[in-house]
Amino acid sequence: xxxxxxxxxxxxxRPVTVTGPAPCRIxxxxxxxxxxxxVTGVDHAAQIERLRAVAPLRVSDCLDVCDHANxxxxxxxxxxxxxxxxxVWLGLVNDPDATExxxxxxxxxxxxxxxxxxxxxxxxxxxxxxxxxx
Numbered sequence: 001x002x003x004x005x006x007x008x009x010x011x012x013x014r015p016v017t018v019t020g021p022a023p024c025r026i027x028x029x030x031x032x033x034x035x036x037x038x039v040t041g042v043d044h045a046a047q048i049e050r051l052r053a054v055a056p057l058r059v060s061d062c063l064d065v066c067d068h069a070n071x072x073x074x075x076x077x078x079x080x081x082x083x084x085x086x087x088v089w090l091g092l093v094n095d096p097d098a099t100e101x102x103x104x105x106x107x108x109x110x111x112x113x114x115x116x117x118x119x120x121x122x123x124x125x126x127x128x129x130x131x132x133x134x
Contacts, residue, residue, distance in 0.1 A: 024110030025075040026055050026102070031062035033069040042070065042094050050099050055106040064128045068092055071125070072102055076111035085112025091125035098123060 028048055029035070035044040047070070051057050063071050068091025076085035088111050093099060101119050108114035116124075 023108070023113060024055055024077045024080060024106050026051050026057045026106060027060050027063075027073040027075065028057060029061075029063040029065075029069070029071040029073075030059045033066040034063075034071050036069075039069045039094060043096075044070070046096075047093070047099050050096075050103055051106070054103045055110070065089070065091060065125060068125050070094055073127075074102065074106060074110050077109065077113060080110055080112025083112035085110075087111070087127070088116065088120075089125045089127045090120060090123040093123055 028051065030044070030048075033039065035048075048057065048059065051072070063073070065071050070091075070093045072090045072093045073087050074090065075087045076083075090098075090102065093102065098120075101117050105114060105117055105120065
């Protein structure tokens with residue numbers, strides 16, 4: 001079963017600027033690698049603001065896939081979950097075009113509601129497995 005983002009997050013209290021209910025939720029990793037100067041040439045703040053403009057967004061501590069910085073997780077809406085959708089993990093989201101593709105998909109409904117654009121297949125990653133207590 002795919003992992004879901006866990007750990008400390010910052011929920012955005014500002015209203016989403018889309019009309020009607022948000023189609024899905026987005027989690028953006030921002031910790032040791034993602035969102036840091038280690039990933040050069042990316043306007044990290046602009047990426048968050050762009051995604052925040054289309055869906056509720058949480059900023060999470062490390063999601064444990066640092067090799068794929070910057071990591072974005074698109075979580076399905078209730079409608080998407082009812083259709084069987086699971087969160088979609090995307091890595092190496094390091095250019096504005098990729099951010100725009102994610103924003104367009106989220107605006108269209110996201111996982112389980114709108115088909116994932118083929119270009120985002122290039123960014124899809126396998127989430128880390130949940131660790132079980134020994």
